[in-house]
Amino acid sequence: GQQLNQSPQSMFIQEGEDVSMNCTSSSIFNTWLWYKQEPGEGPVLLIALYKAGELTSNGRLTAQFGITRKDSFLNISASIPSDVGIYFCAGREGISNFGNEKLTFGTGTRLTIIP
Amino acid sequence: DSGVTQTPKHLITATGQRVTLRCSPRSGDLSVYWYQQSLDQGLQFLIQYYNGEERAKGNILERFSAQQFPDLHSELNLSSLELGDSALYFCASSARGQGMDTQYFGPGTRLTVL
Numbered sequence: 001g002q003q004l005n006q007s008p009q010s011m012f013i014q015e016g017e018d019v020s021m022n023c024t025s026s027s028i029f030n031t032w033l034w035y036k037q038e039p040g041e042g043p044v045l046l047i048a049l050y051k052a053g054e055l056t057s058n059g060r061l062t063a064q065f066g067i068t069r070k071d072s073f074l075n076i077s078a079s080i081p082s083d084v085g086i087y088f089c090a091g092r093e094g095i096s097n098f099g100n101e102k103l104t105f106g107t108g109t110r111l112t113i114i115p
Numbered sequence: 116d117s118g119v120t121q122t123p124k125h126l127i128t129a130t131g132q133r134v135t136l137r138c139s140p141r142s143g144d145l146s147v148y149w150y151q152q153s154l155d156q157g158l159q160f161l162i163q164y165y166n167g168e169e170r171a172k173g174n175i176l177e178r179f180s181a182q183q184f185p186d187l188h189s190e191l192n193l194s195s196l197e198l199g200d201s202a203l204y205f206c207a208s209s210a211r212g213q214g215m216d217t218q219y220f221g222p223g224t225r226l227t228v229l
Contacts, residue, residue: 004157035220042117042205042220043158088157102148102171103218105157 006089006106014114019076021087021109029091032065032072033103038085046087047074079113086110118142119208119221127227133194136224140187140208146170147189148218149181152203164189165211196228 006023013019023032031050035043047058049065049072056063062075072089089106118141128134140147149161160173164183175181178196183189193200203223209216 006157040222042119042207042222044117044220045217048217090158102160102163102173103150103158104160105150107157 004089004091004104004106006109008109009107010110010112012112012114013079015079015081017079019079019083019111020073021089022071022073023089023091023106024071025091025104026070027091027093027104028069029093029104030069031092032063033090033092034061034063034072034074035088035090035105036085037088037108043088076111079111081113084111084113117219117221119206119219121204121206121221121224123224124222125225125227127229128196129229130196130198132196132228133192134196134226136191136193136204136206136226138189138191138206138208138221140189140206141219144208144210144219145187146209146211146216147183147187148207148209149175149189149191150205150207150220152205152223153199154202158205161191193226198228201226201228 004023004025034046037043047063054065060077064073086108088108090103120139122137146165148163150158152158161175162181163171167183178194181191205223207218207220209218
């Protein structure tokens with residue numbers, strides 16, 4: 001199935017460091033989403049982006065919707081132990097048209113914080 | 116807690132068997148989505164239902180089928196199971212199944228096919 005290219009695949013950082021990850025696609029998306037998944041849990045929505053060029057923050061998290069509509073970036077500042085998990089980007093082609101609401105997910109970035 | 120419930124949490128079965136996974140959406144949500152997450156893979160969209168009707172289909176195998184009932188809960192049926200079907204299966208729900216709706220994910224069902 002179609003997937004987004006997400007990088008890096010994994011990151012090992014020290015507490016307090018900043019984190020950057022990105023997602024690219026060959027297709028245009030009208031919505032970009034960033035999810036976090038912890039072991040044994042389903043993905044939880046962190047940030048949603050609806051407009052090309054949009055920059056949105058959620059606490060220490062900042063995400064941007066690329067101008068080309070084919071990429072998105074997520075930054076985490078001053079990482080803390082609870083940031084550990086797998087981060088997924090997801091794109092949605094539809095805007096408000098029914099029947100095209102599926103999300104296409106990236107392959108994930110596994111974040112590990114080294115004590 | 117997203118408000119989406121999935122049962123069972125774990126399921127172990129043998130090749131060739133058939134299983135049913137169940138999902139209850141958040142209260143008031145009309146749309147249900149099913150996703151498959153294989154080991155070290157991202158989530159693959161399988162199918163979406165809205166108010167009992169199929170709305171969108173992904174790369175769902177013919178051996179798999181789903182339905183959404185009048186009380187809005189949904190079931191994913193997997194038959195003639197193969198080893199490669201071992202995965203986490205997530206259900207998500209959203210209010211209307213429209214473009215800007217947030218999809219809330221359940222905790223998943225881990226299926227192991229031996």
